[in-house]
Amino acid sequence: MAPQREWLEHDFYKDLGVASDASAEEIKKAYRKLARELHPDANPGDPEAEERFKRVSEAHSVLSDPEKRKEYDETRAMFAGGRFRGGNGFPGGFGGGGTTYTTGGADFDLGDLFGGTGGSGGIGDLFEGLFNRGGGTQRTSTASRPRRGKDLETETTLSFKDAALGTTVPLRVTSPSPCTTCHGSGAKPGTSPRVCPRCNGSGFVSRNQGAFGFSEPCQDCQGTGSRIDDPCTDCSGTGVKVRARTINVRIPAGVEDGQRIRLAGQGEAGRRGAPSGDLYVVVHVTPHKYFTRSGNDLRVTLPVRFSELVLGATVSVPTLDGSVGVKIPPHTTDGRTLRVRGRGVPKRSGGAGDLLVTLKVAVPDKLDEAALEAMRAYDKAERESGFDPRADWGR
Ligand SMILES: [Zn+2]
Ligand SMILES: [Zn+2]
Numbered sequence: 126m127a128p129q130r131e132w133l134e135h136d137f138y139k140d141l142g143v144a145s146d147a148s149a150e151e152i153k154k155a156y157r158k159l160a161r162e163l164h165p166d167a168n169p170g171d172p173e174a175e176e177r178f179k180r181v182s183e184a185h186s187v188l189s190d191p192e193k194r195k196e197y198d199e200t201r202a203m204f205a206g207g208r209f210r211g212g213n214g215f216p217g218g219f220g221g222g223g224t225t226y227t228t229g230g231a232d233f234d235l236g237d238l239f240g241g242t243g244g245s246g247g248i249g250d251l252f253e254g255l256f257n258r259g260g261g262t263q264r265t266s267t268a269s270r271p272r273r274g275k276d277l278e279t280e281t282t283l284s285f286k287d288a289a290l291g292t293t294v295p296l297r298v299t300s301p302s303p304c305t306t307c308h309g310s311g312a313k314p315g316t317s318p319r320v321c322p323r324c325n326g327s328g329f330v331s332r333n334q335g336a337f338g339f340s341e342p343c344q345d346c347q348g349t350g351s352r353i354d355d356p357c358t359d360c361s362g363t364g365v366k367v368r369a370r371t372i373n374v375r376i377p378a379g380v381e382d383g384q385r386i387r388l389a390g391q392g393e394a395g396r397r398g399a400p401s402g403d404l405y406v407v408v409h410v411t412p413h414k415y416f417t418r419s420g421n422d423l424r425v426t427l428p429v430r431f432s433e434l435v436l437g438a439t440v441s442v443p444t445l446d447g448s449v450g451v452k453i454p455p456h457t458t459d460g461r462t463l464r465v466r467g468r469g470v471p472k473r474s475g476g477a478g479d480l481l482v483t484l485k486v487a488v489p490d491k492l493d494e495a496a497l498e499a500m501r502a503y504d505k506a507e508r509e510s511g512f513d514p515r516a517d518w519g520r
Pocket of ligand 1: 307357360
């Protein structure tokens with residue numbers, strides 16, 4: 126059933142150290158800071174940090190999802206207002222007898238609502254809900270059936286070269302994962318869940334309440350449609366355990382900074398064998414000392430001698446995986462960009478972008494007397510040859 130007992134036992138806002146009206150940004154910031162501090166990798170063998178890490182992760186997973194956060198807030202508000210049957214303490218366990226009416230995942234107690242003790246909600250809301258929402262069957266099915274696990278997001282930082290050429294990185298993810306003992310079924314090894322006899326596996330049962338017919342989550346199987354007689358002791362029958370796992374993620378060639386890679390089925394495990402969510406990996410790319418990218422083209426600025434531009438030369442230019450000889454034609458202008466086809470970043474469609482080499486004259490900051498002497502002789506000869514770089518100026 127949707128509102129978990131944990132929702133009432135834990136103050137997620139307190140776990141994250143934020144106010145209950147904190148903005149999404151504040152929640153994200155607080156989570157990032159705590160997750161870094163408490164991460165199992167940073168606190169090896171510290172069960173207290175591990176426990177807090179789990180709590181913080183759970184708090185974040187609920188509060189970062191606007192829909193879930195609303196649900197959580199409403200559930201807690203209702204409980205604080207004493208609208209659950211039982212008043213103080215826990216209401217005899219969710220789904221432990223009595224009638225629940227499910228709206229958007231939060232459980233209301235029908236008895237309380239009809240009895241008129243339920244503050245602002247009131248019977249008007251209930252009627253509205255009934256008539257606007259169609260059949261009871263549809264209403265309860267999504268909230269009470271085993272759900273697909275949540276999507277997860279993590280990040281990784283790659284070198285410029287690894288991002289351009291592709292690589293495989295091991296990613297450590299701590300999240301609810303299929304229990305290895307029961308392989309996610311929730312049933313003790315050697316046994317298996319059976320179809321719930323009360324609801325015939327549908328997860329809900331019909332019931333008449335005055336003039337209305339309701340479908341309500343089956344109490345015998347908590348709306349899952351199956352019964353586990355012998356729960357797996359490792360995961361208490363949920364089929365899910367929080368653990369750290371390492372996933373080898375293949376990063377395709379050509380990924381760019383900020384890109385998200387989706388790994389289907391690598392997110393949180395669903396309860397009792399429901400499908401897992403997806404894992405999204407946000408890629409950060411560190412800048413390169415020489416190279417930059419524009420799409421699949423690779424850019425580099427190459428320092429050259431003035432004499433190389435005038436006389437022409439073949440120079441060696443670094444590439445991502447080695448070097449390439451580039452021919453500079455005689456009388457090449459400073460700042461000119463030469464294109465070397467196919468030596469850029471590999472394309473997903475095959476082939477590769479180009480290497481764009483921009484030439485830039487390096488002026489020596491000191492020269493020995495012989496070189497200076499030659500430079501003066503060159504200067505003289507150049508003037509005598511009639512070359513004037515500013516010939517067109519000032520006219
Ligand atoms: Zn298990
Ligand atoms: Zn059932």
